[in-house]
Every structure is written in structure tokens, then in C-alpha cells.
Amino acid sequence: MNDIITEIKHSGITNNIKKVYHLGKGGFSDCYLIQTKEKSYVLKFRRDKETWRLEREFGLLSIKEIVENNLAPTIYEFDKSCKKFKYPYLLEEYVQGKHPKKTEITPWFLKTMAKEYKELHSVTCSTTEKPDMKRIDSIIHWSKEHFAEFKKHRKRIGKLQMENLILFYSELLEICRENDEILKRKTYNFVQCDPSKENIFIMKNGNIKLIDWDFAGYHIFERDLLLFCDTYNLNQTQEKAFLKYYGINPDVKFMKKFYILKLLFFAGDINWLLSQKDKKHKKIENISRKCLKIVKALKTRLIYTP
Numbered sequence: 001m002n003d004i005i006t007e008i009k010h011s012g013i014t015n016n017i018k019k020v021y022h023l024g025k026g027g028f029s030d031c032y033l034i035q036t037k038e039k040s041y042v043l044k045f046r047r048d049k050e051t052w053r054l055e056r057e058f059g060l061l062s063i064k065e066i067v068e069n070n071l072a073p074t075i076y077e078f079d080k081s082c083k084k085f086k087y088p089y090l091l092e093e094y095v096q097g098k099h100p101k102k103t104e105i106t107p108w109f110l111k112t113m114a115k116e117y118k119e120l121h122s123v124t125c126s127t128t129e130k131p132d133m134k135r136i137d138s139i140i141h142w143s144k145e146h147f148a149e150f151k152k153h154r155k156r157i158g159k160l161q162m163e164n165l166i167l168f169y170s171e172l173l174e175i176c177r178e179n180d181e182i183l184k185r186k187t188y189n190f191v192q193c194d195p196s197k198e199n200i201f202i203m204k205n206g207n208i209k210l211i212d213w214d215f216a217g218y219h220i221f222e223r224d225l226l227l228f229c230d231t232y233n234l235n236q237t238q239e240k241a242f243l244k245y246y247g248i249n250p251d252v253k254f255m256k257k258f259y260i261l262k263l264l265f266f267a268g269d270i271n272w273l274l275s276q277k278d279k280k281h282k283k284i285e286n287i288s289r290k291c292l293k294i295v296k297a298l299k300t301r302l303i304y305t306p
Contacts, residue, residue, distance in 0.1 A: 051080035097201035114245035
């Protein structure tokens with residue numbers, strides 16, 4: 001690590017470099033803080049050299065509306081040549097502020113995040129990636145994909161957990177079959193898809209800025225809203241308030257769609273956990289319990305009336 005810090009200091013990537021710190025390490029990326037006399041920057045390396053991912057992030061965060069509304073860090077430079085460093089990189093704005101505390105979810109935070117998402121989702125496109133489009137157009141197709149993935153790992157789990165998950169996937173298939181086109185649309189929204197507290201900065205001026213756009217792209221706006229509600233474990237009152245701040249009437253029709261989408265994303269979470277060498281049995285159990293609770297509410301019409 002000291003070698004790369006020395007390399008950055010002498011790279012000439014920006015003038016008057018005073019200090020370089022290692023900020024953090026993700027699955028495939030490393031981020032370094034560069035402090036100069038004038039300002040600070042973040043240098044993000046992609047260790048697997050998949051330049052298309054950084055190029056995609058650069059393209060998305062250069063969209064006019066994203067830049068004008070100051071929704072994401074400013075990107076100053078993108079280089080995939082690997083001439084200056086052995087990895088492709090992005091040089092971007094260093095964002096400072098406080099992270100929200102999950103135990104202190106205030107009406108102000110819910111309202112401000114709803115406004116942030118509303119602005120972000122106003123950036124739209126008529127197409128998205130083909131696999132996602134197929135899933136959105138037909139949720140039975142999406143649920144069958146999840147079930148096929150689950151069957152690859154089913155022998156690696158205990159009998160009781162197996163019974164609960166088989167029950168969940170069979171119920172999910174039935175619900176999706178009955179509501180196959182519930183997510184279908186002609187326009188897709190720009191979404192960020194990673195609302196962890198480390199990725200949300202509350203600035204001194206009271207604005208909010210999101211970082212870490214690795215999973216960003218065009219999808220359905222409900223995806224961001226759902227992930228936010230789940231990440232912060234919002235209760236029903238908070239969840240409905242957040243949706244209202246966004247501009248949604250959380251009526252029977254919308255909540256039906258919202259909770260079916262939750263099931264689809266929870267199914268994806270379960271499959272990802274099952275695919276890991278060190279399986280998180282307790283996490284899988286907690287998610288499957290949530291899923292069966294939602295299924296029961298859907299089937300007993302506590303969330304919606306078909």
C-alpha cells in the first residue's frame with residue numbers, strides 16, 4: 001500500500017499534492033484521498049481492470065441533469081489507459097459530511113432523502129439492460145430465475161431451512177403468476193441502488209449527497225425506495241411517510257406492487273447468501289421469515305385486495 005501511495009504522490013495526477021491516504025477497499029475497488037493545497041480528491045482504482053465498469057460510472061455521472069442538480073460527486077478525470085497507474089481510475093470530488101444514524105431516522109431525513117431520490121429519478125430512459133427489461137416486463141420470468149438459482153444451492157442447507165425456503169419460493173411463483181405484468185412500464189428511471197449509511201453524506205448546508213455509484217443505472221424507481229426502506233428498517237408509519245414525501249400515495253394498489261417487489265429482491269438476497277462459502281444462516285433465516293410474513297399479508301389481503 002505504501003508503494004501505491006508513493007506512486008500517487010509522484011504521478012502528477014494533480015498539482016501540489018500534500019498528503020495521500022487510503023480511504024477504503026471495496027469488492028473490486030480501492031479509494032485514496034488526495035489532499036492538495038487547494039482542495040481534496042478521491043482517486044478510485046478498479047483492481048480487476050474491468051474498465052467498462054468505470055467507463056459506465058463515468059458516463060452515468062456525467063449526465064447533464066446529474067451534474068446540474070449536484071446529485072453525485074463531480075468526476076474530474078477518467079483514465080483506462082493504465083499508463084499512469086497499473087489500474088484504470090476515476091478522479092472525483094471528495095465529499096465530506098456526516099453519515100445518518102440508523103437509530104435516528106427523523107422526518108427531516110426521510111423528507112430530504114425522498115426529495116433527493118425524486119430528483120434522481122427524474123432522469124429517465126426508454127430502455128434498460130435486456131435482462132432487467134425482461135424481468136420487469138414479466139415477474140414470473142424473474143421469479144423462475146430466482147427459483148432456478150435457489151435449486152443450485154438447496155442441498156447445502158438444513159432440512160427446516162429448506163422447508164421454509166421451498167414454501168417461500170412456491171408462494172412467490174404463485175404470486176408472480178397472478179400479477180405477471182405489475183411492474184411493466186415504458187420508461188425507466190436513473191437509480192443509485194446502494195443506500196447504506198456509508199454512502200449517504202449529510203452536508204453542512206443540510207443537503208444530501210450520495211456516493212458509490214457502482215450499481216447505478218436505469219431501472220424502476222421503486223427499487224431505490226424499497227432498498228432505502230429495508231436498509232433503514234423503517235416501520236410502516238415511517239415507510240408510508242417516506243413514500244408520501246416522495247409524492248406517492250401509498251394506497252392498496254401501490255403497496256401491493258411494492259411488497260411483491262420486496263419479495264423478488266429478498267429472493268435475490270437469499271440466493272446470494274446461499275452462494276457464499278461462509279453461508280450466513282441466521283441472515284437467510286431472518287430474510288425468509290420476513291418473506292413469509294409478507295406472503296401471508298398478501299394472501300390474507302392485509303396489504304392489498306386483489
